[in-house]
Amino acid sequence: MEQKTVKIGSAALTAELYGSGDSNMKAVENAFGVTVYNRSGGDPDEGSDTLLISGDDAERVAQTAETIRLLSRMAAASESLTEQQVLYVIDMVRRGRGAELDSFDENCICVTSRGRPIKPKTVGQRKYVEAIKSNTVILGTGPAGTGKTFLAVAMGVKALRDKQVDRIILTRPAIEAGEKLGYLPGDLQSKIDPYLRPLQDALTEMMGPENYQRSLEKQIVEVAPLAYMRGRTLDDAFIILDEAQNATFEQMKMFLTRLGTNSKAVVTGDLTQTDLPYGQKSGLWSAVKILEGIDGIAVHRFSDADVVRHKLVQRIILAYDKYEKETARNAEGGHPGYKQYRVRR
Numbered sequence: 205m206e207q208k209t210v211k212i213g214s215a216a217l218t219a220e221l222y223g224s225g226d227s228n229m230k231a232v233e234n235a236f237g238v239t240v241y242n243r244s245g246g247d248p249d250e251g252s253d254t255l256l257i258s259g260d261d262a263e264r265v266a267q268t269a270e271t272i273r274l275l276s277r278m279a280a281a282s283e284s285l286t287e288q289q290v291l292y293v294i295d296m297v298r299r300g301r302g303a304e305l306d307s308f309d310e311n312c313i314c315v316t317s318r319g320r321p322i323k324p325k326t327v328g329q330r331k332y333v334e335a336i337k338s339n340t341v342i343l344g345t346g347p348a349g350t351g352k353t354f355l356a357v358a359m360g361v362k363a364l365r366d367k368q369v370d371r372i373i374l375t376r377p378a379i380e381a382g383e384k385l386g387y388l389p390g391d392l393q394s395k396i397d398p399y400l401r402p403l404q405d406a407l408t409e410m411m412g413p414e415n416y417q418r419s420l421e422k423q424i425v426e427v428a429p430l431a432y433m434r435g436r437t438l439d440d441a442f443i444i445l446d447e448a449q450n451a452t453f454e455q456m457k458m459f460l461t462r463l464g465t466n467s468k469a470v471v472t473g474d475l476t477q478t479d480l481p482y483g484q485k486s487g488l489w490s491a492v493k494i495l496e497g498i499d500g501i502a503v504h505r506f507s508d509a510d511v512v513r514h515k516l517v518q519r520i521i522l523a524y525d526k527y528e529k530e531t532a533r534n535a536e537g538g539h540p541g542y543k544q545y546r547v548r549r
Contacts, residue, residue: 206262208269209243212253212276218242220279221272228290232271235294236264240272271297274305288512292326295509301327313358314365317412322358328510329355335502336470341460343448343492344472346506352472353446357406359470360442364424369442369466371424374403376446377455378429400427403446430455439464448473448488450480456487460495476524 212218222229222242229240238259255272259265274293279285296302304327312321313333324330329351336342336359344352360372404427408416411425419425430451445451445459448471456471463469473488480486496503508522 206259206265208257208265210255210257210269210272210276212255212272213280215253217276217279218253218255220285221276223285223287223290227287228275228285231287231290232268232275232294235298236268236271237261238265238268240268267297267302270302274302286512289325292509292512296327313355314362314410316409317415318409322355322410324355325351325512326510328504328506329512332504332506333359335504336468339500339502340468341463341495341501342468342470343488343495343501343503344470344506345449345475345488345492345503347474347476347508347511349512350506350510351512352474352506353402353444354406356444356446356470356472357403357410360444361407361410363442363468369468370440371426371442372407372419373438373441373443374400374407374425374427374446375430375433375444375459376400376403377448377450378431400429403427403444430459433459433462436462437464438462438467441467443467443469445469445471446473448491449475449478449486451487452480453485453487453490456491460491 212221232238233240236259238257241256241258243254243256257265257268257272259268271293274297275285275290278289278293293302293305296305312323314322316322324333328346332342332344332352333355335344336356342356344356346352357372357374360369360374363369364372404416407425407427411419416425420427430445441464443463448456450473451459459471460469471488471491473486475486475489478486478489492503495501508525
């Protein structure tokens with residue numbers, strides 16, 4: 205029987221580590237096939253709260269100790285542990301990548317209007333934030349729930365608060381996902397508002413409703429459809445193009461050439477969810493192919509491991525990915541049903 209101890213430091217931290225109904229620790233125990241005992245109040249030399257890990261496999265015991273250490277570090281940084289975070293740390297340790305989590309920057313990007321610190325939660329998110337800091341144009345691609353837009357907005361708010369830019373401009377293509385703009389009630393602004401709502405929600409979360417409204421009135425913040433960018437030069441601005449997989453080749457070229465002095469552009473999108481007409485190539489897909497490798501431009505690709513929404517989102521993404529790959533194989537073999545389905549790029 206192999207055993208190892210891990211010092212936690214306080215009862216409050218231990219409680220956060222275990223989670224509601226001990227759910228976090230049960231997930232760790234099940235993942236590595238070990239048993240974890242809380243030895244609070246034991247040997248004073250071992251610390252006020254110490255966990256004893258017991259198992260038959262020395263490597264798994266060591267992996268459990270590393271997982272608990274990393275989770276304790278996250279909890280100590282005033283971060284409430286979620287089930288998704290626990291599973292992510294477990295997966296990273298099992299793949300031998302736990303050391304990558306040690307290099308996280310403890311300083312948050314910004315604090316929301318409710319006092320919640322915004323910081324990267326995965327290695328992929330950390331690299332994305334670093335790419336935004338270090339480059340002028342950033343193309344962020346990946347599945348839903350990876351924080352592409354939210355982190356970009358957080359970086360924009362930070363740049364505005366630090367007076368690195370004078371304004372934030374958020375835009376996205378007004379492309380229908382199975383519905384038509386003409387069916388919506390109201391004038392043009394009322395029709396496009398639903399497409400811009402996710403961006404508005406993110407900014408309201410960061411800045412607070414009153415500050416957001418004041419910033420809109422003073423034109424410090426602008427939220428507009430992509431078509432409104434034509435003919436402009438955007439100086440001293442942090443610009444975010446969201447849902448860029450729905451931009452055409454021409455729109456993407458138009459947007460990227462709007463970049464002015466002392467500005468930064470972050471382009472985000474999911475290449476598997478293009479709503480462009482059949483046969484029309486995504487401008488984001490083309491931009492990634494054309495611009496990757498140019499100095500000052502970074503391409504960051506998120507994976508399903510970076511999903512920080514409900515754990516089912518990750519499973520849904522994996523299920524669709526599996527289906528698309530099987531469909532592509534059937535197409536190569538002349539599967540008769542392929543004509544009814546095709547992944548658009």
